[in-house]
């Protein structure tokens with residue numbers, strides 16, 4: 149302590165700066181040596197540079213081009229070091245489907261989320277962003293009934309009505325012959341269904357009735373996704389943007405502006421729900437919107453604060469529309485790139501639904517083997533989620549073969565790599581719905597490795613809404629229309645080149661464009 153004033157008295161500013169830099173370098177060196185020698189993960193295989201400093205991951209994610217960011221580097225690490233790798237100073241990544249159920253275990257095994265990955269959506273108090281196992285369990289328990297199969301079936305009319313609007317959109321394209329980037333209307337329908345089901349009348353975005361807004365929404369979602377590598381490093385970016393004046397955000401980025409304005413609107417919806425909640429009666433009180441479900445629950449008062457409820461709804465909103473849109477886009481693209489699969493699906497649907505304008509009963513659709521197989525194979529090959537999903541066991545040594553992973557270590561696996569693993573799915577790049585037919589000898593093993601919605605207590609809460617929407621959408625589109633791909637280049641428009649939580653195609657993509665050439669009436 150006496151040393152510092154004496155040093156200040158005798159030293160010039162450049163000398164002090166030089167001493168500061170030397171101390172920082174020395175600190176970095178000592179830390180790197182500790183991480184490589186005495187750290188509890190030091191004996192795990194993996195590259196030394198990445199183990200020594202987090203700046204390696206930062207550098208790859210922020211400065212390296214598509215195809216070279218950290219997610220792609222992890223695959224290369226496994227090729228070199230085997231199925232268990234220390235990918236940075238504090239995290240282990242495993243590439244072996246047999247470990248999946250140990251890591252993503254049921255709720256009796258305590259697994260916390262890991263903050264840097266939990267906070268990529270900018271919603272630390274929504275269920276996706278909640279770190280603590282026990283708090284997550286309570287928050288999720290409060291809303292899980294709202295997303296149960298029974299609840300989705302209760303709202304099936306809403307889903308049907310929105311998908312009819314989607315069909316109207318494609319009917320107009322038969323008439324005007326215009327090609328269309330199919331992800332825009334598919335994102336619009338996914339978002340509209342979500343809003344109508346989850347936010348109620350006040351939250352409807354009605355993207356299917358406003359094409360310009362639908363295009364802007366898609367650009368905003370892509371803009372948000374492209375921020376992911378930055379937000380992963382600087383988790384305060386989105387929470388800060390939400391608190392800033394909208395005009396300022398718009399001046400900086402109109403796509404971010406739309407996202408922030410949706411967030412602010414969700415806050416207003418949450419406040420309105422609080423104001424009206426006591427006057428509601430019966431089922432309205434629990435099902436009018438997810439806000440009312442939360443207000444009617446036994447969560448603590450702090451969880452019923454409008455800002456927390458807005459985070460919850462934003463977290464679910466951003467997890468819903470684009471995941472479905474991409475899975476459906478994958479289905480339409482793959483079916484048309486593999487005409488024999490399209491013919492087989494059309495034949496099955498024509499037999500099951502003789503009148504294309506007739507009823508599309510969900511239970512009957514779920515019983516169709518080839519439709520089901522096409523949906524599963526589309527979810528597999530879309531391999532949507534390219535970001536690893538770390539969880540932390542606070543007290544337990546998780547075991548992988550001879551390795552005992554110390555408690556409190558973030559351990560992750562990557563869904564997209566598991567879905568494209570040639571050991572699990574031979575010829576993984578081939579679209580083969582037959583993998584999912586029950587008479588296929590590999591069916592049981594394939595189902596064990598089918599994890600597009602994750603497993604365990606952190607799995608997808610929207611799984612029932614997603615299946616319902618995907619069955620009805622694909623059945624209606626394939627039964628009612630003939631599409632033709634329009635200048636789709638797989639390497640440019642389909643393959644993943646960026647890890648933005650979801651995998652993104654090349655920057656020069658023109659999207660999966662189709663022409664709608666015929667409607668069956």
Ligand code: HEM
Nearest residue numbers: 275276464467468471472475537600601602608609610614
């Ligand atoms: C094909 C469509 C979908 C796929 C493939 C999918 C996949 C996933 C996956 C893999 C996760 C776990 C992510 C992680 O922990 O890193 C997840 C979580 C989640 N999904 Fe989905 N999802 C889909 C549709 C939906 C829909 C329609 C909704 C909304 C109703 C939704 C809401 C959520 C939420 C809120 C979480 C966080 C759950 C939690 O942490 O407890 N998803 N989803």
